[in-house]
Amino acid sequence: MVDLSIRPLQCSEVHSFRELRLEALALHPESFSASFDEWSQKRDEELSNLLSADASGIVFGAFVDGAGLVGIAGFQWHSRRKYQHKGSVWGMYVRPEWQGRGIARALLERVIARAREKVELTQILLTVTRGNQAAHALYETLGFRQYGIEPRALKVGSGDYRDEVLMVLDLLA
Numbered sequence: 001m002v003d004l005s006i007r008p009l010q011c012s013e014v015h016s017f018r019e020l021r022l023e024a025l026a027l028h029p030e031s032f033s034a035s036f037d038e039w040s041q042k043r044d045e046e047l048s049n050l051l052s053a054d055a056s057g058i059v060f061g062a063f064v065d066g067a068g069l070v071g072i073a074g075f076q077w078h079s080r081r082k083y084q085h086k087g088s089v090w091g092m093y094v095r096p097e098w099q100g101r102g103i104a105r106a107l108l109e110r111v112i113a114r115a116r117e118k119v120e121l122t123q124i125l126l127t128v129t130r131g132n133q134a135a136h137a138l139y140e141t142l143g144f145r146q147y148g149i150e151p152r153a154l155k156v157g158s159g160d161y162r163d164e165v166l167m168v169l170d171l172l173a
Contacts, residue, residue, distance in 0.1 A: 024093035089126040130163040
C-alpha cells in the first residue's frame, strides 16, 4: 500500500478535480454516462458546486504523497422523500499508473463509511459497464450485489452501445 490519504475535495482543488475527471472521460468513455465534451465545457463555478459542502453529495479524493490527486469517487444521496434511503456512487476513477494498489477500494470504503453516517440511507447504488471485470469484482468484495442489467445504457459512438450492470449494497444487512 502507498502513503495514501482519502478526504473530501475542497473547492480550491477544482482544477485538479477537472483534470482528473477529464482524463477519466477521455481514457474510458465507455465507463461513464458523462462525456468529455460535456465536462470540458463546465465552468469552474459549476464544478466547485460539486465540491462544496452540500446537503446532497460529496466527492472524495485519493491523494498520494508526491503524486497529488490520483483518484476520485463521487457520492450523491437523494432529497426526495421516497428516495431518501438511497445514495449513488458516481465518477469512480483511479489513474492507470496507480491502479492495483488498493486505492479504489480505499475510496469506496470511505464512501460506504460516509453513507453509514447518514442514518436514513439503507442502500448504495452504482453501475458498472458490462465487461469491466476488475471493477465488478472489487464492488462484489465490498458487498455490492448485481440486481439487474440495463441493455444499451450508454451510447459511446455511432452504433456503439454498452450495457450497464446495476449493483446495490444493502446497508441494513
